[in-house]
Amino acid sequence: MTETRDIPELTRRGVLAGLGGTLLLAAMPVPVRADQPLVEEAIRTLFLDKPRAEGKITLTLPPLAETGNNVPIKVVVDSPMDGPQRPKRAVILAVLNPRAVVGEMIWGPGAAKAEFSTNMRLSGTQDVIVIAELADGTLWQTQTRVTVTVGACDTLSIRY
Amino acid sequence: MPNTRIKVPATAKAGEAVPIRAIIQHPMENGYRVTSQGSPVPVDIVTDFVCTYDGNEVFRVKLEPGISANPYFEFYLTATKSGPVEFWWRDQHGEETTASAHLEVT
Amino acid sequence: MRLFAPLIAIAAAFGAATVLGETTPPAAISGYDFLTPENQALQDDEFANPGMLWVETGARLWGESCASCHAEGSMAGVAARYPQWDERLGRVINLEQRINNERQTRLGLEPLVYESEELLGLTAFISNQSRGMPIDVKIDGPAAGSFARGRDFFYARRGQLNLSCANCHEQHVGDHLRAETISQGQTNGFPIYRALWQEMGSTHRMFAWCNVAVRAEPYELGSQEYVDLELFQRWRSTGLTIETPAIRR
Numbered sequence: 001m002t003e004t005r006d007i008p009e010l011t012r013r014g015v016l017a018g019l020g021g022t023l024l025l026a027a028m029p030v031p032v033r034a035d036q037p038l039v040e041e042a043i044r045t046l047f048l049d050k051p052r053a054e055g056k057i058t059l060t061l062p063p064l065a066e067t068g069n070n071v072p073i074k075v076v077v078d079s080p081m082d083g084p085q086r087p088k089r090a091v092i093l094a095v096l097n098p099r100a101v102v103g104e105m106i107w108g109p110g111a112a113k114a115e116f117s118t119n120m121r122l123s124g125t126q127d128v129i130v131i132a133e134l135a136d137g138t139l140w141q142t143q144t145r146v147t148v149t150v151g152a153c154d155t156l157s158i159r160y
Numbered sequence: 161m162p163n164t165r166i167k168v169p170a171t172a173k174a175g176e177a178v179p180i181r182a183i184i185q186h187p188m189e190n191g192y193r194v195t196s197q198g199s200p201v202p203v204d205i206v207t208d209f210v211c212t213y214d215g216n217e218v219f220r221v222k223l224e225p226g227i228s229a230n231p232y233f234e235f236y237l238t239a240t241k242s243g244p245v246e247f248w249w250r251d252q253h254g255e256e257t258t259a260s261a262h263l264e265v266t
Numbered sequence: 267m268r269l270f271a272p273l274i275a276i277a278a279a280f281g282a283a284t285v286l287g288e289t290t291p292p293a294a295i296s297g298y299d300f301l302t303p304e305n306q307a308l309q310d311d312e313f314a315n316p317g318m319l320w321v322e323t324g325a326r327l328w329g330e331s332c333a334s335c336h337a338e339g340s341m342a343g344v345a346a347r348y349p350q351w352d353e354r355l356g357r358v359i360n361l362e363q364r365i366n367n368e369r370q371t372r373l374g375l376e377p378l379v380y381e382s383e384e385l386l387g388l389t390a391f392i393s394n395q396s397r398g399m400p401i402d403v404k405i406d407g408p409a410a411g412s413f414a415r416g417r418d419f420f421y422a423r424r425g426q427l428n429l430s431c432a433n434c435h436e437q438h439v440g441d442h443l444r445a446e447t448i449s450q451g452q453t454n455g456f457p458i459y460r461a462l463w464q465e466m467g468s469t470h471r472m473f474a475w476c477n478v479a480v481r482a483e484p485y486e487l488g489s490q491e492y493v494d495l496e497l498f499q500r501w502r503s504t505g506l507t508i509e510t511p512a513i514r515r
Contacts (some may be wrong), residue, residue: 062304066446066515067461070228072304094226098192102226108217112177112236115221119228121190151446151515153462156479163319185462187320229317229464 039093042100043131046091050139057090057142060132068122068148076107077114077132077140084136087114096126100136122148161257162186166247168261172216172239180211180218183232184257188257192237201265206231213263239265292295294505295439297514300449305337305461309513317390317511320466324391325500327384331373345393346401346508349497351408358412361389362468380487386466390441390457393510400507401454403500412490416498419491423480431495446515451476453496454503455512460515 021141060074066097077087092102102120112130122128125148163185170180184206191203209231210223219235221227237245247259298306309315328336349360355367365379365388378385405413423430434443435451442448456469467475470492474484485491 014491062302064302065513066302066305069461070305070308072308092226097226099226101222102223103224104220104222106217106220107235108212108220110213110218110237112238112242115236117232117234118221119232121226121228131175151448152443153479153515163323165313165319167313181313183314183316183319185316200488230319232314232316234314 013151036095036100039100039129040096042093045090046101046104047131047133047139050137052139052141054141056140057132058128059128059142059144061144061146062127063147064120065146065148066151067154069120071122071146071148072117073128074117075115075130075132079114079132079134079140081112081114084134085138086135088133088135089114090114090130090132092120093129093131094120094122094126095125095129096122111124120147124148124150162249164247164249164257164259166245166259166261166265170262171266174239174241174265176239177235177236178239178263179234180210180245181232181234182247182259183230184209185230186251187240188223188225188227188229188231191215192225204252205247206251208248209233209237210231210248211237211245212248213237213245214243218245239263241265271510277317291502291504292436294452294454294503295450296454296503296506296509297449297452297512298455298509300447301428301515302333305513306514308340309509309511315459315513317457317466317512317513320371320387320390320457320459321511322391323383323387324389324394325387327388327481330390331375335372339395341392341395343396345457345510346399347403348502349412349493350404351412355400357490358409358493358497360469360496362470363488365389365392381468381471386457386468389468390466390511393396393457393508396508397510398507401500401503403504404495405497405501409497412494412497413501415491415497416494419495420498420502425477427478427480431476450502451499452503452506453499454506455509455514458511458512458514460514466511469499 056078058076058078062071065071069138073094075090077090079087080087089104089106091104093100094102103118105116107114125146127143127145129141129143131139131140165183167181169178187204188205188206189201189204191200193201195201203225205225206223209223211218218237219233221233223231242263242265244260245263249257285476298309312318343363348364352359359507362380362385365385369375420431431451434448438448439450440447443490458465459465460467469488473492473495474487477484
């Protein structure tokens with residue numbers, strides 16, 4: 001008797017079930033989450049499993065960074081500074097960096113605006129995520145892709 | 161003590177949002193670089209930065225190796241009364257660096 | 267056989283251009299124009315420019331030693347003239363060597379090591395005093411020999427990759443090495459804050475880096491070969507202004 005592989009049968013029922021499944025997935029809202037498991041872990045350590053909504057943050061990053069060594073980043077959280085919605089802190093994460101968390105910035109009582117600028121390092125083209133926590137505990141998130149080019153000079157690891 | 165530069169405007173009106181800038185000279189060795197001989201360069205970073213004014217914390221940062229060398233920050237404080245704006249950095253070895261500038265509030 | 271005549275003509279024209287180019291260098295484009303807008307903004311920002319940290323170190327050292335003879339602001343225009351012929355030493359020297367020479371002869375201090383915080387700081391501070399001033403080096407008279415050697419260095423192939431400075435920085439300006447656009451390799455911004463090094467570097471460090479990049483044995487920082495090359499390079503920058511402390515990739 002000739003041996004036959006176990007081939008799943010392509011029945012009409014199967015095709016309809018498959019199609020239905022795909023449509024169901026498409027209809028579901030895509031959860032707001034980071035791509036890499038390490039980033040997920042970092043976020044969980046900082047914010048537990050609290051839900052994060054998109055919005056409120058204006059993230060200014062250059063679309064193209066020549067070396068990843070000095071990428072200027074500006075974060076503005078659009079939330080009133082008085083009252084329970086005052087931004088408390090913001091965390092910058094780089095999805096593909098060896099360490100996901102780049103920095104944690106905390107606005108104290110003396111801060112006038114929920115805004116800051118700094119320079120960060122990016123190990124390559126990737127998404128930068130900023131998560132802001134307001135005084136009432138709610139979390140807001142935004143994400144931008146930065147293209148980091150590889151210059152010839154960066155590929156040389158030489159003593160000078 | 162590593163070199164620092166701070167920029168605090170000389171005067172401000174009460175209630176005004178005052179832009180503050182601070183930079184410290186530090187290589188922020190991320191621990192992923194290798195010498196030409198192949199041995200890794202150990203991590204050496206500034207870990208904390210705090211700016212205080214009028215008894216309140218204005219801005220605090222927990223730095224990671226992902227912050228660029230010579231860390232630079234720009235932020236805003238609310239001008240209340242005349243006094244010093246204090247800056248404090250601490251690196252992973254516990255070494256502290258301070259700077260301060262006077263803000264005259266009218 | 268017929269091909270030889272036009273080929274010889276082209277070669278002669280090329281050779282003539284190289285010799286004729288001695289009087290006026292080709293139009294100079296600063297490294298600033300090859301930067302991304304963010305890096306250009308960073309260079310223009312007097313506070314956030316990390317190179318200013320070294321300028322401040324230099325200002326502090328200046329106040330401690332040099333200010334005993336030199337008045338405030340007296341260094342304006344000085345850096346734009348270096349490298350230049352030094353009568354006492356009998357050779358062309360660059361700014362770093364002038365600083366060390368002055369410290370030794372006038373103040374009896376030890377010479378500062380190349381790429382040390384102090385020497386970078388002082389060079390950056392003095393060059394910063396000439397910021398915005400056009401480069402103005404002398405290549406005639408006693409400096410002619412040094413200039414000729416520097417020019418030969420620039421056009422000589424070297425290293426395992428067998429490339430000369432001119433191969434990239436003259437013949438392929440605007441082309442790409444991976445994602446990087448090749449610049450003219452001008453030196454009007456030195457000492458520079460280089461993003462790759464994440465710290466300040468001198469002209470000679472850059473030369474040594476470039477030499478090692480084509481897998482050639484680098485010369486010593488402060489060697490006469492590099493000073494000669496520096497003189498030729500500064501002459502190539504004629505038309506550009508001093509940009510110290512510049513931001514470069």
